[in-house]
Every structure is written in C-alpha cells, then in structure tokens.
Amino acid sequence: MALGGSMRPNSSSLMSLKIALEGAAEAGAATEVIDVRTLELPMYMPGTDGEHAPEAARRMAETIYSAPGLIWASPHYHGTVSGSFKNALDWLQLLADQHPPFLTDKVIGLISTAGGVQGLQTINTMEYVVRALRAWAVPLVVPVPQAWQAFDEDGRPRDQGIETQLQTLGKEVARVAQRMTLREVSDPAGECAEAAARASQADRPRRDQ
Numbered sequence: 001m002a003l004g005g006s007m008r009p010n011s012s013s014l015m016s017l018k019i020a021l022e023g024a025a026e027a028g029a030a031t032e033v034i035d036v037r038t039l040e041l042p043m044y045m046p047g048t049d050g051e052h053a054p055e056a057a058r059r060m061a062e063t064i065y066s067a068p069g070l071i072w073a074s075p076h077y078h079g080t081v082s083g084s085f086k087n088a089l090d091w092l093q094l095l096a097d098q099h100p101p102f103l104t105d106k107v108i109g110l111i112s113t114a115g116g117v118q119g120l121q122t123i124n125t126m127e128y129v130v131r132a133l134r135a136w137a138v139p140l141v142v143p144v145p146q147a148w149q150a151f152d153e154d155g156r157p158r159d160q161g162i163e164t165q166l167q168t169l170g171k172e173v174a175r176v177a178q179r180m181t182l183r184e185v186s187d188p189a190g191e192c193a194e195a196a197a198r199a200s201q202a203d204r205p206r207r208d209q
C-alpha cells in the first residue's frame with residue numbers, strides 16, 4: 001500500500017511511489033496507491049473517534065491497517081515532511097484502539113523528493129513516525145534529489161539509478177512484509193516484550209527519590 005504524493009498535480013513524490021510499486025508488484029504483492037491529493041482529508045481533529053471521523057479518513061486508516069507492507073513518499077518541505085502528508089499520518093490516530101494498535105509490525109519503505117539534495121532529512125523525520133506507530137522501516141531508503149528534473153513527461157525517472165533504487169525498495173518491502181506475515185511477529189511475544197519494558201520502567205526508582 002503506497003501513501004503519499006503532494007497537492008501538486010504532477011507530483012514527483014507520487015511518481016516515485018508508482019515506480020516503487022512496480023518493484024513490489026514484481027515481487028508478487030497486490031498494490032494500491034493512496035494519493036494525498038485526491039484524498040481531500042480535512043485537518044486532523046484531536047479526539048475524533050472512528051464513528052465520527054470523516055469517511056475519507058476512516059477508509060484510509062482501514063485500508064492502511066489491512067496492508068502488511070507500506071511505502072511512504074513525501075516531498076521535502078522546509079527540511080521535513082509536507083503538511084498534507086503529515087496530516088494523513090495524524091489521521092492514523094484512528095488506529096490507536098486496534099489490536100494490535102497503529103501499524104504494529106508493518107514494514108515500511110521510505111521515499112522523499114526534494115528540490116535540492118537534502119531529502120534525507122525528510123526520510124529521517126519519517127523514521128521517527130515509523131517508530132512511533134510501532135512499524136519497521138526497511139534499511140534501503142530513497143531520497144530523490146532535484147525532483148523537478150528527475151522524471152520525464154510519462155512519469156519515468158530520467159536516471160536509471162533512481163528507477164532501480166525505487167523498484168528495489170518496493171521489492172524489499174514486499175519481501176520483508178511477507179516474512180513478517182509468515183512469522184506472525186506481531187502477537188503475543190511482541191506484546192509481552194512491550195509489557196515487560198513498561199513494567200521495568202515503572203519499577204525503576206526516580207532519580208529525585
């Protein structure tokens with residue numbers, strides 16, 4: 001499941017997602033794109049539950065929850081992810097009460113597109129979100145530099161190296177997601193580990209005591 005793009009009609013981050021999905025499909029995955037632009041999500045409202053959430057947000061959260069592997073792509077805006085991409089992620093708060101919650105044990109591939117060459121900063125920001133939502137990022141990441149010239153009119157990367165990296169990322173997500181699914185990493189051992197970690201935090205004496 002690919003999530004991303006921008007509010008721009010010819011979004012390079014959306015084009016990147018589509019190329020990465022080619023790799024995932026080649027590795028045997030059923031693929032789908034969630035385009036931030038066509039989602040028309042309102043701004044996230046804290047406290048909104050599934051029952052009262054806008055239809056677009058509920059459907060997006062459910063679709064993402066059903067996928068074992070995800071690919072995210074955001075444009076690099078002022079050194080970090082774009083507001084529209086982050087807003088889509090904020091709506092994943094609707095998954096807080098799921099069992100397991102949020103994106104537990106999902107495998108995520110990360111892409112950014114930047115006007116310059118600092119897109120890795122955006123990927124690093126995305127990694128914080130991956131961890132907060134209890135998912136796993138694959139080690140390969142693809143920051144596409146100088147995105148204004150990276151794709152041709154048909155949405156194909158002009159640079160063969162970028163195309164290969166994006167497709168390889170898609171393949172990696174499909175491969176690792178399949179392994180995670182087969183081994184059922186998410187349940188009870190994972191939950192036990194988390195409970196044990198919480199208990200040890202609670203037992204730890206506070207410094208000021």
Ligand SMILES: Cc1cc2nc3c(=O)[nH]c(=O)nc-3n(C[C@H](O)[C@H](O)[C@H](O)COP(=O)(O)O)c2cc1C
Pocket residue numbers: 005006007008010011012013014074075076077078079080113114115116117118119147148
């Ligand atoms: C509001 C805004 C902020 C941006 N900030 C940066 C930036 O800090 N560094 C950079 O290299 N490019 C920056 N860019 C350029 C975008 O990263 C670049 O155009 C990107 O490829 C857009 O993705 P898209 O084609 O999916 O819309 C910015 C663009 C916008 C609109």
